[in-house]
Amino acid sequence: MIDRAAISAARAQLASRPDFLRTTPLLRMSGRSLGVGCAEVWLKLEHLQVGGSFKARGMLYRLLANPVPDSGVIIASGGNAGIAVAAAARALGVRCEVFVPEVSPEAKRARLRALGADVVVTGAAYAQAFEACVARQQATGALQAHAYDQPEVVAGAGTLAAEIEEQGGRLPDTVLVSVGGGGLIGGVAAWVESRAHVVALEPERAPTLHAARAAGAPVDVEVGGIAADSLGARRIGAIGWEVSQRHVHASLLLPDEAIRSAQQWLWKELKLAVEPAAALGLAALQTGAYKPQPQETVAMVLCGANFDPSGLA
Secondary structure, three states: OOHHHHHHHHHHHHOOOOOOOOOOEEEEEEOOOHHOOOEEEEEEEEEEOHHHOOHHHHHHHHHOOOOOOOOEEEEOOOOHHHHHHHHHHHHHHEEEEEOOOOOHHHHHHHHHHHHEEEEEEEEOOOOHHHHHHHHHHHHHHHHHHOOOOOOOHHHHHHHHHHHHHHHHHOOOOOOEOOOOHHHHHHHHHHHOOOEEEEEEEEEOOOHHHHHHHHOOOOOOOOOOOOOOOOOOOOOOHHHHHHHHHHHEEEEEEOOHHHHHHHHHHHHHHHHHOHHHHHHHHHHHHHHOOOOOOOOOOOEEHHHHHHHHOHHOO
């Protein structure tokens, strides 16, 4: 069970490493300045977190909360979770091995190597990389970290929502959250509970949670498209699914073209260089997929920035 108590416990333990994690800024803007018909839009600049994504929170907590053997830590990741584990492992002085799928960008692989991780590229998608990672873990006995479906990982992600509430002095009316395997939305929704609306956002070509909600249970989906490297889980995680059943208000799908346009807008207008997964919140507002009320305050999480920025030119 991931709830506010579990997230508070994660915050307390993560506070023991202030040298590693950052308190990322909360940028508060009028809706009009973003061309959106609501009172305020809050941008949680989590792409400025250690390792370039929110994943650092959960991955550090996973390592702090468990004994790490001499064989170190191992993970399968589209990139961001692996980078977060590698950064945490380096800070704690333990070995790290990361399995990434062939779809992962070279920029993320290079970052992993720079952090000292052993990188194994295998499988067309995350699911195949995960299978290879499990086999390797059974052989080495390394501590396995999961990209999105472990209690420490989800609770760590939830500390981001607690930070938003603390920085804003209150919760916003609505939080827009990008969804891959469900770790981020599980953590955010567990903290928010029923005190605000939580809206799940996914690319049309990676509808993991959307398909599960339609089917009434987690199901496998084909994934692809612009954000597949970070939102490319084929099935929603068990923890994210359980929390979303209780606390997620709606699930929306967005086309790749709208996501790319929002990513470009964030760079051109605000000079925020983020990966496609981080642009879904703005895409939902710009396309009208989510239509806020005039007095509403909407928050969105700019969840990562591990990509080749030359594509923004």
